[in-house]
Amino acid sequence: MEPRELADLDYCYLTTTGRASSRPHTIEIWFALRGRRVYLLSGGGEESDWVRNLRAHPTVGLRIGDRDVLARARVVEEPEEDALARRLLLEKYGPRYGGDLEEWGRTALPIAIDLPVEVGSLAKDA
Secondary structure (H helix, E strand, O other): OOHHHHHHOOOEEEEEEOOOOOOEEEEEEOOEEEOOEEEEEEOOHHHOHHHHHHHHOOEEEEEEOOEEEEEEEEEOOOHHHHHHHHHHHHHHHOOOOOOOOHHHHHHOEEEEEEOOHHHHHHHOOO
16 A cells, blocks of 8 residues: 555554553554654543553554554654644544544544654655
């Protein structure tokens, strides 16, 4: 798949390592791809198991389409990046989703996944 095709997919699959069990846990989640970074929003905020897992073990597995990578995940803390993550996800999913995403876009916790350099071309022009 081409980078633009990957960016347009509805879901990615995030695998975290359980903070207590050390077992892999995979979720299907909405995402936005920008450059060498993938953004997610956690509607459950800090209480989501997957967020708690990645805080304990920031190396995560990420599958977008036919691409699988290991990458580093982090909670977005810088205000400009926070605003970017929210905007990208709302722009992508607002037109696709029949419901109101305003509250989710305003209150969810933004997460960034920094892709390794060797897969940087995955996101070229995305």
